[in-house]
Amino acid sequence: MNNALRGARQLPIKACIDLTFNRTVHLFRKYNNVAMNCNTPLPSCMWRLFRKRETHAQSHILTEFNYNEGVYRIVTKLQINGKGGNAQTVHYYQQTCTCGKWQMEMFPCSHAIAVCSYRGDNPLSIVNTVYTTMTYRQQYTSSFLPLSHVDYWLESDWKIKADDLKLSVFYV
Numbered sequence: 159m160n161n162a163l164r165g166a167r168q169l170p171i172k173a174c175i176d177l178t179f180n181r182t183v184h185l186f187r188k189y190n191n192v193a194m195n196c197n198t199p200l201p202s203c204m205w206r207l208f209r210k211r212e213t214h215a216q217s218h219i220l221t222e223f224n225y226n227e228g229v230y231r232i233v234t235k236l237q238i239n240g241k242g243g244n245a246q247t248v249h250y251y252q253q254t255c256t257c258g259k260w261q262m263e264m265f266p267c268s269h270a271i272a273v274c275s276y277r278g279d280n281p282l283s284i285v286n287t288v289y290t291t292m293t294y295r296q297q298y299t300s301s302f303l304p305l306s307h308v309d310y311w312l313e314s315d316w317k318i319k320a321d322d323l324k325l326s327v328f329y330v
């Protein structure tokens with residue numbers, strides 16, 4: 159949005175409204191096109207992240223603590239550079255992991271994906287709907303109509319009124 163509205167500052171108010179309105183219409187047209195042509199279950203950026211975590215999940219060592227309650231301990235693979243070997247606890251039904259990513263991003267970490275695959279569930283099923291291509295498309299399906307000529311505007315039955323209490327502080 160910041161990129162779309164760049165240059166809208168310090169313009170007369172009507173020019174500012176026209177510019178922000180037209181840029182927003184353009185932005186929605188552009189992303190509507192991108193979203194409609196997206197053929198992956200998640201938009202490209204999230205799909206890349208998901209695939210990366212899914213690959214990473216394959217090298218985790220998983221211990222099941224409680225199937226019914228969905229409690230698992232995950233140990234990441236020890237790497238040559240000394241990284242890895244970290245232990246995390248996943249509470250599958252609460253959608254939490256001690257790494258913090260799952261609950262914070264509402265997007266599964268590699269530990270959660272490892273648990274999901276182990277349980278035979280589809281890892282895409284634990285991705286919050288805010289990240290899906292379907293939601294992405296819905297966001298950009300709204301349409302705008304050009305503003306009609308001022309002669310066709312209806313007379314408003316209300317007026318903008320300043321809050322005198324807030325204005326009075328300037329007179330002190």
Ligand SMILES: [Zn+2]
Pocket residue numbers: 246255256257258259260267268269270
């Ligand atoms: Zn995690």
